[in-house]
Amino acid sequence: MVGAGAAALGSAAPLHRSFPDSEIKEFRLAAKLAVVNLTGEGHQDTTVWAYDGTVPGTELRVRQGDPLRIVVNNKLGVNTTVHWHGIRLPNPMDGVPGLTQPPIRPGESFTYEFTPPDAGTFWYHPHADSLQQLGRGLAGAFIVEEHEPVAVDRDLLWFIEDWRLDDGGRIAPGFGNRMEAGMSGRIGNTITVNGRVPYRVAVKAGERVRLRIVNAALARIVGLRFEGHRPVVIAHDGQPCEPYLSEGGRLVLGPAMRADLIIDMDGKPGQTYRVIDDFYRDLAYKLVDLAYGPERPTRDHPPSAPPRLPANTLPEPDLTAAERHEIALQGGMMGGMGMMGGGMGMMRGGTGMMGGIPMMGDMSGATWAMNGMSMTGDGQPEIKPLITLKRRQCCVLALRNETAWWHPMHLHGHSFRAISRNGKTNPRREWRDTVLAPPRETVEVAFVADNPGDWMFHCHVTDHQMAGMMAVLRVA
Numbered sequence: 001m002v003g004a005g006a007a008a009l010g011s012a013a014p015l016h017r018s019f020p021d022s023e024i025k026e027f028r029l030a031a032k033l034a035v036v037n038l039t040g041e042g043h044q045d046t047t048v049w050a051y052d053g054t055v056p057g058t059e060l061r062v063r064q065g066d067p068l069r070i071v072v073n074n075k076l077g078v079n080t081t082v083h084w085h086g087i088r089l090p091n092p093m094d095g096v097p098g099l100t101q102p103p104i105r106p107g108e109s110f111t112y113e114f115t116p117p118d119a120g121t122f123w124y125h126p127h128a129d130s131l132q133q134l135g136r137g138l139a140g141a142f143i144v145e146e147h148e149p150v151a152v153d154r155d156l157l158w159f160i161e162d163w164r165l166d167d168g169g170r171i172a173p174g175f176g177n178r179m180e181a182g183m184s185g186r187i188g189n190t191i192t193v194n195g196r197v198p199y200r201v202a203v204k205a206g207e208r209v210r211l212r213i214v215n216a217a218l219a220r221i222v223g224l225r226f227e228g229h230r231p232v233v234i235a236h237d238g239q240p241c242e243p244y245l246s247e248g249g250r251l252v253l254g255p256a257m258r259a260d261l262i263i264d265m266d267g268k269p270g271q272t273y274r275v276i277d278d279f280y281r282d283l284a285y286k287l288v289d290l291a292y293g294p295e296r297p298t299r300d301h302p303p304s305a306p307p308r309l310p311a312n313t314l315p316e317p318d319l320t321a322a323e324r325h326e327i328a329l330q331g332g333m334m335g336g337m338g339m340m341g342g343g344m345g346m347m348r349g350g351t352g353m354m355g356g357i358p359m360m361g362d363m364s365g366a367t368w369a370m371n372g373m374s375m376t377g378d379g380q381p382e383i384k385p386l387i388t389l390k391r392r393q394c395c396v397l398a399l400r401n402e403t404a405w406w407h408p409m410h411l412h413g414h415s416f417r418a419i420s421r422n423g424k425t426n427p428r429r430e431w432r433d434t435v436l437a438p439p440r441e442t443v444e445v446a447f448v449a450d451n452p453g454d455w456m457f458h459c460h461v462t463d464h465q466m467a468g469m470m471a472v473l474r475v476a
Contacts, residue, residue: 024067024113027060029082031126031138032075039190039197044169048137049076055195056159056216057124057140064119064144070112072104079103082112083127083412084142085256086238086433089114091453094412096127097378099454099472103128118312118415119146120238121212121258123159128378131218131462132175135186137161139216144238151307152262153207153298159195162188162217176466182333182367184405185219185463191277191287198288200272203265206297210234211261215253218462221406221436223279224251224287228267232306235260239415239431240309252279254408254436256460262306270294314415314431315392315448322394322446325387329401329409329437329459331368331468366468368403368459374468375458386457386471389449396446401437407464410434411473412455416447434460449475 034053035045051057062068072082081104083095093114097103104110116122122142126133141159164172164186180186190197203209211231215222231251232243237258251259267273272291278284366374375383389395396419399409415431421443437443458470 024069025062026069026071027058028071028073029058030073030075031080034137036137036195038163038165038192038195039169040199046163046165046169046171048171049133050137051140055137055192056161057138059141059143059157060124061143061145062116064147065115065117067115068113071109072112073109074104074106077106078133079105079128080126080133080138081110081128082124084112084114084122084124085410086120086122086258086415087114087116087142087144088118088413088415088451089116091413091451091455094453094455096412096456098380099378099456103378116144118238118314119144119310120235120240120312121157121214121260122238123214123216123256123258125216127456130378131186131466134216134462135164135175135218136171141212141214143212146310148310150210150309151208152210153204155210155212157212157214158193159214159216160222161192161195162220163190163192164188165190176463178367178467179333181463181467182331185461187219188217191220191285193288200289200291203267203290203292204295204298205265205267205269205292206299207265208303209263209265211263212258213251213253213261214258215255217255219255221252221254221279221408222277222287224253225249225276225278226263226273226290227276228273229263229265229290231261231263233259234262234306234309236430237415237432237434239314240311241428241430243306243308244428250278252436254406254434254460255462256408256410256434257432257436260309264303265290265292266302267292269296312431315450317394317396317417317446317448319394319396319419319446322396323389324396324398326398326400327370327386328372329368329370329399329403329407329469330372331366331374332403332405332464368464368467368469370457370469370471373471375470375472376466376468383472385454385474388474388476391449391452391475393449394446395449396444398442398444399435399437400442401439404439405461405464406439407437407459407461407469408434409437409457410460411447411457413451413453413475414447414449414455416445418443419446420444451475
């Protein structure tokens with residue numbers, strides 16, 4: 001099945017524009033089986049599903065405002081699609097089968113056409129049988145560069161993926177395990193950065209690095225500490241923010257979340273410094289070593305203050321005129337052992353039973369809900385929208401997490417401001433497309449519903465998404 005569309009989204013630009021072929025930058029991606037080495041020399045290779053046969057898939061790097069055509073060819077034996085995560089694009093290009101497009105069937109292709117309105121760090125992945133397809137390797141980075149280069153010595157990408165491998169190096173079966181789905185999701189036993197189990201990242205004393213980090217894991221939340229360094233956050237989820245030092249020296253990213261950092265490499269030549277992931281208490285591990293070469297520093301004096309990225313053009317929500325909608329995140333296992341609050345511990349006060357959740361249609365696999373409604377699997381055009389908004393309406397979503405588990409909540413087609421947590425104003429009010437809702441807490445986000453269509457809103461712990469924590473927000 002072949003589809004096409006075009007857009008340039010912005011405050012004054014129309015959503016759909018036509019461009020002559022000579023102006024359109026074209027890419028081709030093939031989803032197919034591949035054999036790769038994830039764990040290093042001397043270890044078993046792994047059969048994966050991959051874009052263009054590599055893990056992660058081909059890095060798509062374009063310039064802000066460039067019109068794109070991306071032809072996706074399905075060489076797998078199952079239906080698939082591609083979702084362009086975080087990019088504000090026309091609804092028909094969003095990659096949700098049954099909602100925004102027909103599935104791409106085996107042996108067929110689909111043509112995506114859109115113009116990225118925002119510079120930043122994004123990524124792409126399937127939205128069909130998401131748990132298995134993403135868990136088997138279908139994911140890649142999508143970088144939209146600013147019109148003017150940022151003043152750094154290097155621009156690096158860390159694309160973090162979390163795999164569950166058996167003793168033979170194969171991807172372990174068991175996707176969709178109901179017990180895991182009702183708790184933290186499918187946490188793996190092997191973490192890769194840019195497709196390999198990391199060891200050392202070579203750096204030079206005195207250089208300034210822009211580090212783009214993508215958490216492409218199914219369920220793992222990471223909390224990164226950079227020993228001996230003070231990374232400055234300059235963007236979240238592709239959207240620039242006022243530069244700041246991460247709270248407590250730790251950068252927390254849930255699944256699907258991204259951050260751009262400026263790191264001045266002011267360590268000593270010949271030394272190594274660890275980057276630790278210690279989000280899960282008592283389960284900390286070393287992600288990588290920053291390994292300095294023996295060379296003299298590249299500059300005699302520290303660089304000036306970290307650069308402030310140029311802001312993207314997004315419509316500013318007017319909170320005084322905003323509609324307010326409360327969304328209760330519900331369900332899951334309420335007792336027994338599990339990861340909560342960043343640690344392993346006993347959850348008290350629960351029965352260990354799945355909550356009783358009203359379901360719509362064939363929802364036999366649902367263990368999660370929003371406001372009592374569950375949506376499992378992929379897009380379902382007949383499902384009732386959780387919320388319907390008029391186009392250009394300002395909206396506040398109050399996400400009340402009534403569960404014992406963390407939920408990174410992602411809205412398609414829009415970016416939103418993170419405005420509060422537990423009633424306390426967030427002074428940074430940064431833009432995001434995925435917000436992490438801790439257990440038993442409430443987070444509020446605000447946005448302008450300026451992009452018409454039926455848009456997915458779901459938890460990006462992929463087990464939670466597939467088992468019911470997914471809904472449709474309609475902008476009409």
